[in-house]
Amino acid sequence: MLGRDYSDQICSISRSLEVVGERWTLLILRDVLLGRHRFDEFVESLGVTRTVLTQRLRLLVDEGVLERRPYQQRPERFDYDLTDKGRALTPVIAHLLWWGDHYYPEPAGPPRLLQHRDCGGPVEPRFFCGQCQAELTAGDIVAQPGPGLSAHSLTRDHGTTSRSGAAGSLTPPV
Amino acid sequence: MLGRDYSDQICSISRSLEVVGERWTLLILRDVLLGRHRFDEFVESLGVTRTVLTQRLRLLVDEGVLERRPYQQRPERFDYDLTDKGRALTPVIAHLLWWGDHYYPEPAGPPRLLQHRDCGGPVEPRFFCGQCQAELTAGDIVAQPGPGLSAHSLTRDHGTTSRSGAAGSLTPPV
Numbered sequence: 117m118l119g120r121d122y123s124d125q126i127c128s129i130s131r132s133l134e135v136v137g138e139r140w141t142l143l144i145l146r147d148v149l150l151g152r153h154r155f156d157e158f159v160e161s162l163g164v165t166r167t168v169l170t171q172r173l174r175l176l177v178d179e180g181v182l183e184r185r186p187y188q189q190r191p192e193r194f195d196y197d198l199t200d201k202g203r204a205l206t207p208v209i210a211h212l213l214w215w216g217d218h219y220y221p222e223p224a225g226p227p228r229l230l231q232h233r234d235c236g237g238p239v240e241p242r243f244f245c246g247q248c249q250a251e252l253t254a255g256d257i258v259a260q261p262g263p264g265l266s267a268h269s270l271t272r273d274h275g276t277t278s279r280s281g282a283a284g285s286l287t288p289p290v
Numbered sequence: 291m292l293g294r295d296y297s298d299q300i301c302s303i304s305r306s307l308e309v310v311g312e313r314w315t316l317l318i319l320r321d322v323l324l325g326r327h328r329f330d331e332f333v334e335s336l337g338v339t340r341t342v343l344t345q346r347l348r349l350l351v352d353e354g355v356l357e358r359r360p361y362q363q364r365p366e367r368f369d370y371d372l373t374d375k376g377r378a379l380t381p382v383i384a385h386l387l388w389w390g391d392h393y394y395p396e397p398a399g400p401p402r403l404l405q406h407r408d409c410g411g412p413v414e415p416r417f418f419c420g421q422c423q424a425e426l427t428a429g430d431i432v433a434q435p436g437p438g439l440s441a442h443s444l445t446r447d448h449g450t451t452s453r454s455g456a457a458g459s460l461t462p463p464v
Contacts, residue, residue, distance in 0.1 A: 126401045128390025129320050129383060135394075136386075137313065146303050150433055180393075201393055206428050207415060208389065209303060211381040212310075216302025219375055220309075222438030227300050229436040237421025239431050241381060247411025254380050257413050259324055262403040264396030 126265055135179045136205065140164050141172050145202060146209055148182065150228075153195040181205070211241065300439055309353045310379065314338050315346050319376060320383050322356065324402075327369040355379070385415065 136142055140162060147161050158169055173196060176182040181202040184194045210230055217226045230239040243252040250256070310316055314336060321335050332343055347370060350356040355376040358368045384404055391400045404413040417426040424430070 126396070127320070128387045128394065128396075128401060130317060130390075131394040132386040132390035133316060137316065139311065139313070142307060142311065143304060146301070203428055204389055204392070205385075206431075207385040207417075208382055210431075211379075211385060212306040213302045215378055215382065216304075216306035218378070220302065220305040222300070222302075225437030227302060227436050227438035229434045231432055231434055232419035232421065232424065232426060233430050233432045234424070235419060235422045237419040239426060240418050240420045242416055242418060243381075244414050244416060245406035245409060245411040246414045248406065248409045250406065250408070252406055252413060254377055256407050257380075257384075258405055258407045260403045260405055262401050263399030264401035 135175065135181065136208075138172060138175070140168060141176065142205075142209060142212070144169070144172055144176065145181070145198070145205055148196060148198050148202070149206065149209060153197060154187075155194075155196075176202070207241070210239070214241075309349065309355065310382075312346060312349070314342060315350065316379075316383060316386070318343070318346055318350065319355070319372070319379055322370060322372050322376070323380065323383060327371060328361075329368075329370075350376070381415070384413070388415075 136145070143162055144158055147158055152158060152161055155166075155169065155173070158164065158173075159166060162169070164172075173182065173184075177184050177196075179201075180199055182196045183199050184196055187193055187195050213228060213230065231237065232239060243257070244250065245252055245256075310319070317336055318332055321332055326332060326335055329340075329343065329347070332338065332347075333340060336343070338346075347356065347358075351358050351370070353375075354373055356370045357373050358370055361367055361369050387402060387404065405411065406413060417431070418424065419426055419430075
């Protein structure tokens with residue numbers, strides 16, 4: 117767990133990375149999304165050491181991202197599946213896939229295609245404004261300090277308020 | 291760079307993680323998105339060691355995710371900004387933020403809000419089928435082997451074809 121290093125960050129991104137930011141973790145979740153569920157399947161697929169894999173799986177189960185289910189009694193064996201919380205990471209993994217497809221293309225084309233189950237069409241992400249319903253591009257989106265950051269600034273005082281409190285733009289100023 | 295461990299994976303997700311999967315890297319990109327651009331700002335914000343930060347920034351510049359620009363001559367100093375390739379990671383970071391907001395909420399509310407620049411409305415992600423235009427949920431999306439995976443299976447033969455070639459569902463079968 118990255119907590120010791122990341123945990124003083126008042127930021128949902130760093131909180132997420134405490135859980136899924138360790139090496140191999142997102143690839144384990146990708147494997148489960150692709151239909152692998154057992155310890156030995158992860159070892160074979162990833163080439164990760166059993167010790168590291170055990171640590172990663174334990175954290176993911178403890179955090180409720182994966183659930184562990186017995187599938188054999190003697191010896192006792194478990195497989196792993198995504199919880200709703202784990203499935204909610206699908207967009208993170210999908211965007212990593214699309215980014216890799218675009219910037220590190222395989223000569224023959226994408227290794228994996230995300231498709232609409234019913235018609236086989238390609239999946240396309242879009243962003244909208246929940247208020248005016250406009251479709252948004254990256255340049256239309258800004259990051260603003262939210263109530264959680266303000267509350268924190270009021271209750272702790274170690275000089276981070278002005279820095280963390282700054283409004284940010286998701287694109288550089290033009 | 292995680293290349294040695296990840297590079298035998300024929301997968302755009304692992305290719306992406308070779309570049310942005312190391313510890314701190316996504317938080318550096320978050321910092322740039324929020325308006326931090328200088329080495330000392332990253333050190334102060336992240337508490338990362340200067341050695342590790344230097345390594346991460348070098349990889350991100352080498353890979354064309356960040357660009358380094360001189361802002362002072364004596365002594366020579368640089369700041370860092372996102373390239374188009376770096377900005378294309380915004381959805382990855384946004385979804386990590388939303389996931390953290392949802393599953394690890396701050397009592398007072400989200401620390402950061404992603405808003406529509408024009409009207410201040412909340413940004414909402416949606417997925418569509420590029421063929422039939424239906425709006426998709428996670429259960430509507432399947433991962434299929436693409437041409438890059440098939441080409442690889444034909445040119446290399448170390449027993450991974452059947453495993454890697456399996457179609458995957460982004461949700462477990464119901």
